[in-house]
Amino acid sequence: xxxxxxxxxxxxxxxxxxxxxxxxxxxxxxxxxxxxxxxxxxxxxxxxxxxxxxxxxxxxxxxxxxxxxxxxxxxxxxxxxxxxxxxxxxxxxxxxxxxxxxxxxxxxxxxxxxxxxxxxxxxxxxxxxxxxxxxxxxxxxxxxxxxxxxxxxxxxxxxxxxxxxxxxxxxxxxxxxxxxxxxxxxxxxxxxxxxxxxxxxxxxxxxxxxxxxxxxxxxxxxxxxxxxxxxxxxxxxxxxxxxxxxxxxxxxxxxxxxxxxxxxxxxxxxxxxxxxxxxxxxxxxxxxxxxxxxxxxxxxxxxxxxxxxxxxxxxxxxxxxxxxxxxxxxxxxxxxxxxxxxxxxxxxxxxxxxxxxxxxxxxxxxxxxxxxxxxxxxxxxxxxxxxxxxxxxxxxxxxxxxxxxxx
Numbered sequence: 513x514x515x516x517x518x519x520x521x522x523x524x525x526x527x528x529x530x531x532x533x534x535x536x537x538x539x540x541x542x543x544x545x546x547x548x549x550x551x552x553x554x555x556x557x558x559x560x561x562x563x564x565x566x567x568x569x570x571x572x573x574x575x576x577x578x579x580x581x582x583x584x585x586x587x588x589x590x591x592x593x594x595x596x597x598x599x600x601x602x603x604x605x606x607x608x609x610x611x612x613x614x615x616x617x618x619x620x621x622x623x624x625x626x627x628x629x630x631x632x633x634x635x636x637x638x639x640x641x642x643x644x645x646x647x648x649x650x651x652x653x654x655x656x657x658x659x660x661x662x663x664x665x666x667x668x669x670x671x672x673x674x675x676x677x678x679x680x681x682x683x684x685x686x687x688x689x690x691x692x693x694x695x696x697x698x699x700x701x702x703x704x705x706x707x708x709x710x711x712x713x714x715x716x717x718x719x720x721x722x723x724x725x726x727x728x729x730x731x732x733x734x735x736x737x738x739x740x741x742x743x744x745x746x747x748x749x750x751x752x753x754x755x756x757x758x759x760x761x762x763x764x765x766x767x768x769x770x771x772x773x774x775x776x777x778x779x780x781x782x783x784x785x786x787x788x789x790x791x792x793x794x795x796x797x798x799x800x801x802x803x804x805x806x807x808x809x810x811x812x813x814x815x816x817x818x819x820x821x822x823x824x825x826x827x828x829x830x831x832x833x834x835x836x837x838x839x840x841x842x843x844x845x846x847x848x849x850x851x852x853x854x855x856x857x858x859x860x861x862x863x864x865x866x867x868x869x870x871x872x873x874x875x876x877x878x879x880x881x882x883x884x885x886x887x888x889x890x891x892x893x894x895x896x897x898x899x900x901x902x903x904x905x906x907x908x909x910x911x912x913x914x915x916x917x918x919x
Contacts, residue, residue, distance in 0.1 A: 520650065526703045527642050527654045530594070531661025532668075533696035534638045537601055537631035539670035540608070540689055541565050541624045547674050548682045552613040565624040568632040570871070576636045576864035577719035580712060580857075588705035589712065590641040595700050597634035598693060604630060605690035609683040639867070640860035643851045644706035648918075649793055651848045652800075656789020659843060660782045667778060668692070710856050723858035723865070731914055736853070739907040740866055741873040743805065743846055746901025747839055748874035750812040750894060752881040757815065761890045763823045772829055777836045784840020791841070792848050798915045800845040802908055807838035809901035812894045819890040846870075852918030 542563075549559050584592030604627045611620045646654040669689055677685040713719035727733055758769045792800045814831040821827055850870070854862045877900075885893045908915065 523645055523650060523704070524654050524657050526699055527646065528657035528661040529696070529699040530638050530641065530703075531658035532665040533598060533661075533693070533699075534631075534635055534658075535662035535665030536669050536689065536693055536696075537605065537627055537634075539666055539673065540605060540686070541627050541631075543670055544673045544677075545608075545624060548677065549613045551682075554613050554617070558617065562621060562624065565621065565628050568625070568629040569635070570868070572632040572636050573861070573864040573868045575633070576861045577713070577716060577723070579633070579637050579640070580723070580860040581716050581719035583712065587700070589710075590637055590644060591700055591703055591705055593637040594634065594641060594703075595697060597630050597637065598696050598700060600630040601627060601634065602690050602694045602697075605686055605693055609686040609690070636860050636864050639863040640854075641703075641706065643854045643859040643863055644710070644856050645704065646851070648852075651851055652789045652792025652794075652844065654789070655792070655844045655847045655851070656786040659785035659789075659840065659847070663778060663782050663785070706856070712857060719858070719861060723855070723861040726855050726858065727853075727862065732911060735907060735911055736914075737869060739904060739911060740850070740869050742904035742907065743801070744808075744842065744870065745873045745877065745904060746812060746897055746899070747808045747842060749877055749881060749900050750815070750835075750897035751839075752874070753885055753893075754815075756882075757819070757885070757890055757893075758828070762818060762828075764828065768825075772825070772832055776829060777832045780833045780836035781840040784837035785844050786840075787837070788841030788844030789848075792845050796916065797845065797849055797852065797918055798908065798912055800841075801849060801915070802905065804838065804842040804845045805901060805905045805908070808842045809898045809905070811835040811838040812898040812901070816891060816894040819894065849915070849918065 545562065546559055549562065579593055583589045584596060586592050587595050604623055607623050608620065608627075611623060613620055642654065642658060673685050673689060676688065713722055727736075730736070755769060758764045764772075788800070788804060795803070811831075811834045814834050818824065818827050818831050850863060850866045853866060881893075884896065888896065
């Protein structure tokens with residue numbers, strides 16, 4: 513049977529729709545909410561404090577064991593939790609429409625925190641569902657479609673919502689976003705519950721300890737942890753000052769950066785994710801991680817040419833397209849790798865843990881980027897960020913046999 517026949521179109525479609533559901537709430541407590549507050553005349557200190565509502569996304573690993581341990585009395589182990597989080601998100605996003613940044617800032621902050629908590633919880637179980645439901649052949653295409661749905665949702669609730677708010681008002685815009693969230697319940701109901709021999713943890717203590725015990729009982733767990741931290745490091749380091757570089761370093765306007773870097777960049781990222789997902793199933797996981805990792809490193813160097821040459825719209829567009837295509841391909845391979853690393857008995861906890869560890873590197877190193885750029889200049893900055901990608905690529909070789917077993 514060919515690979516195409518081994519891939520379920522229904523499962524891939526559902527995973528993509530769940531990607532949309534997962535990506536929709538993020539901007540509604542981030543950039544979109546900041547836009548509403550700024551337009552309402554809220555002071556910058558208060559707006560800055562509201563950024564703390566994103567904390568649940570960083571802490572979600574703390575309650576992920578409960579979502580592995582407990583099964584709700586409807587729709588099964590994974591879909592029950594997805595359904596509940598989606599209903600909560602609909603309620604909380606709708607509630608924003610009756611609040612005001614000026615009159616009820618405290619209540620708005622509490623509701624925004626509830627949205628973030630529910631959204632982070634949805635991410636936990638959607639990641640687990642995707643890991644459990646997709647076969648090895650389906651992982652690459654499934655991840656590509658999932659990331660596409662996620663990015664489209666971010667565009668919808670980000671730039672799309674702000675354009676909409678300019679025409680119909682913020683309250684109606686949030687109601688429309690809530691309605692889109694409610695639609696997500698339909699594909700949760702249409703989805704199939706993962707099958708197979710899965711033995712959930714019997715106690716909450718087991719749900720915390722057994723996923724760690726399972727991981728550290730494997731061969732080379734420390735090398736795997738280092739690889740998870742380092743693989744996307746160069747890509748993240750190069751992107752950390754991208755907007756500042758394009759505006760202050762090269763001289764593009766904010767509007768030009770928005771149109772090219774955010775607009776064309778997002779389209780390129782989506783195409784890259786879909787291409788990468790398809791290629792993972794053809795090349796295999798190890799070769800995909802290797803080739804896409806090299807592309808990610810080389811893409812950073814394209815901005816060196818822009819730093820040397822100066823303001824050039826053509827070079828800017830080429831660099832953005834190349835960087836986002838390679839980043840999207842690398843993300844597809846890396847997410848497929850993280851899914852392969854998960855034991856389906858504890859996939860909610862393990863995926864939440866692995867994704868948190870993956871963000872650790874960029875969280876720790878990104879604050880140093882400004883100091884490095886100021887010290888060495890933009891022309892040297894991007895080659896140095898490309899070097900940060902090499903340790904993750906080199907770690908692939910001692911892990912080759914273990915990675916090939918995952919695909």
